[in-house]
Amino acid sequence: MDVIVGGGVVGLSVAWRLARDGRPVTLVDPAPASGASHAAAGMLAPVSEVAYTEVPLLRLGVASLRRWPAFATELAADAGLAGTEALDLRSDGTLDVAFGTDDLAALDELATYMEKLELPVERLSGRECRRLEPMLAPSVRGGLLAPGDAWVDPRRVTAALLAALDRRGVPLVRSRVGELLRDGGRVTGVRLGEGAEMRAERVVLAAGVWSAGLAEVPVRPVKGQIMRLRSPQPLLTRCVRGTVHGTPVYLVPRGDGELVVGATQEEMGFDTRVTAGGLYELLRDARELVPGVTELEIADVVAGLRPGTPDNLPVIGPSGTPGLALATGHHRGGVLLAPLTADILLGEEGELAALCTPGRFREIS
Ligand SMILES: Cc1cc2nc3c(=O)[nH]c(=O)nc-3n(C[C@H](O)[C@H](O)[C@H](O)COP(=O)(O)OP(=O)(O)OC[C@H]3O[C@@H](n4cnc5c(N)ncnc54)[C@H](O)[C@@H]3O)c2cc1C
Structure with a gap:
């Protein structure tokens, strides 16, 4: 056994x-x-x-x-579930967005690297990003779509x-x-x-x-704080991520209207406290990507420990x-x-x- x-x-x-x-x-x-x-x-x-x-x-x-x-x-x-929808498995891709000239240059470099690795990726203008995701901030200047990426609950x-x-x-x-x-x-x-x-x-x-x-x-433990927001109607149709103030942030939409905002990366031992500073930074950065997030109700906040090697x-x-x-x-x-x-x-x-x-x-x- x-x-x-x-x-x-x-x-x-x-x-x-x-x-x-x-x-x-x-x-x-x-x-x-x-x-x-x-x-x-x-x-x-x-x-x-x-x-x-x-x-x-x-x-x-x-x-x-x-x-x-x-x-x-x-x-x-x-x-005994009806289908994979019950797991909220979705394959609509991830959109990585950029704001400033430096961000755009970094995304461009990343796109070239991805193409060299023969990974499926599409370069988009700011307007094309907003056509895909109308709730994105007007300041988004460009993005990269990884159409094959997926997510699950x-x-x-x-x-x-x-x-x-x-x-x-x-x-x-x-x-x-x-x-x-x-x-x-x-x-x-x-x-x-x-x-x-x-x-x-x-x-x-x-x-x-x-x-x-x-x-x-x-x-070793790598702490991650993350929050779930409740939205009356979905704000996004795919995962969106970006780098704000040098820190990566992502938003993941769930089928039931929830929007997940994550996540911090902290080397804090086995500490799983959710801190005001951690949540503040997540919300501050998420709002740069999608200003509407601050209107949403907070459903859940939690900290988990990733097993790093x-x-x-x-x-x-x-x-x-x-x-x-x-x-x-x-x-x-x-x-x-x-x-x-x-x-x-x-x-x-x-x-x-x-x-x-x-x-x-x-x-x-
Ligand atoms: C904020 C955050 C966001 C993340 N986002 C993603 C993501 O988007 N995509 C992704 O792929 N990964 C993500 N991860 C990483 C992912 O969560 C982990 O890699 C994964 O959950 C590890 O799973 P696990 O089963 O090894 O560990 P855990 O889920 O930590 O489970 C370990 C289990 O072991 C049990 N246990 C502990 N000690 C004992 C014992 N002595 N005896 C018996 N049982 C014991 C615990 O009760 C627990 O249930 C994220 C992690 C965090 C923290």
């Missing part, structure tokens, strides 16, 4: 795909779907994220984005994964794992916080940033210790990378799996 430690979008996806494959699996989490996955905006946007990432991560993201439609269709069916995805696991009869143990059981250099199971032991042929450590408390894994790539696959596999370190892209992660835990090998191999860090055990 596989024991999956952690029920965020990553652990849930792995557990569900293993169960679908007919493998015996148990999930352990005291509060499933409460970690970074609860905070995530849900952008599936490897192309528009290229400015903030590196080519290996881009390749993982593009490969995982391709798997999302089938992943969502199968998940919706397994969870991570809270709906984790709820669907929990429902699908339940329908497949996968046991969910609502306890904290206190430690991994080890015997003769092998991981043989987990000890729950209350002291009970669970034996496993394989333990998959998918506890996000908390994985580092259970094994030697180089993940030294090279920004996730840590997925068998560890150096027999009986222990890892599925963590997804940093800014755990929702995007969930389908690919599950495939690697199901045994996919090759170039993509090699990029994520835990073996690249010597200290992992």
Whole structure:
């Protein structure tokens, strides 16, 4: 039996795909779907994220984005949902906008870089941007459209994964794992916080940033504050992002009229306080892109901890210790990378799996 430690979008996806494959699996989490996955905006946007990432991560993201439609269709069916609309999966692209001459030059440079990588991208004038998104500020002077980028509602995805696991009869143990059981250099199971032991042929450590408390894994918390605004009618039809005062900000529309505004990036340890300064900066910058946001009602504010790694790539696959596999370190892209992660835990090998191999860090055990 596989024991999956952690029920965020990553652990849930792995557990569900293993169960679908007919493998015996148990999930352990005291509060499933409460970690970074609860905070995530849900952008599936490897192309528009290229400015903030590196080519290996881009390749993982593009490969995982391709798997999302089938992943969502199968998940919706397994969870008893009508279709992928129930997960708010949308593929209308991301629009990256610029205001000043410097911004425009930076976007132009980015477009050239994207074209060199043969990524689909369209350069737009300010007027063309506003034709696509009439609520954009008049000061927007140009933009880049990444038409293939998509997004999904991570809270709906984790709820669907929990429902699908339940329908497949996968046991969910609502306890904290206190430690991994080890015997003769092998991981043989987990000890729950209350002291009970669970034996496993394989333990998959998918506890996000908390994985580092259970094994030697180089993940660190990168705090992100994010807010959800409620809009009587949708202000945007696609994801919009831009850089204001040197800081990136994005807006993600949900099917139910909600507008997600994110997100800060802070190295603050395990601090998950939502601060006035964090929210102020998000709203100030979002208003530069779409002035109408300040009229909207605040629905929700939250801070989550992204599991960052030294090279920004996730840590997925068998560890150096027999009986222990890892599925963590997804940093800014755990929702995007969930389908690919599950495939690697199901045994996919090759170039993509090699990029994520835990073996690249010597200290992992
Ligand atoms: C503000 C913000 C915005 C983001 N936006 C995006 C986005 O647009 N697109 C994208 O792809 N990604 C985004 N991310 C990143 C994404 O949220 C993460 O990469 C992803 O959620 C990581 O998932 P996870 O399952 O590894 O971890 P988590 O979701 O943190 O889940 C870890 C789980 O482990 C459990 N756990 C912890 N300790 C134990 C233990 N000892 N025993 C058992 N269980 C335990 C916790 O209860 C939790 O449920 C964003 C993150 C933040 C913070």
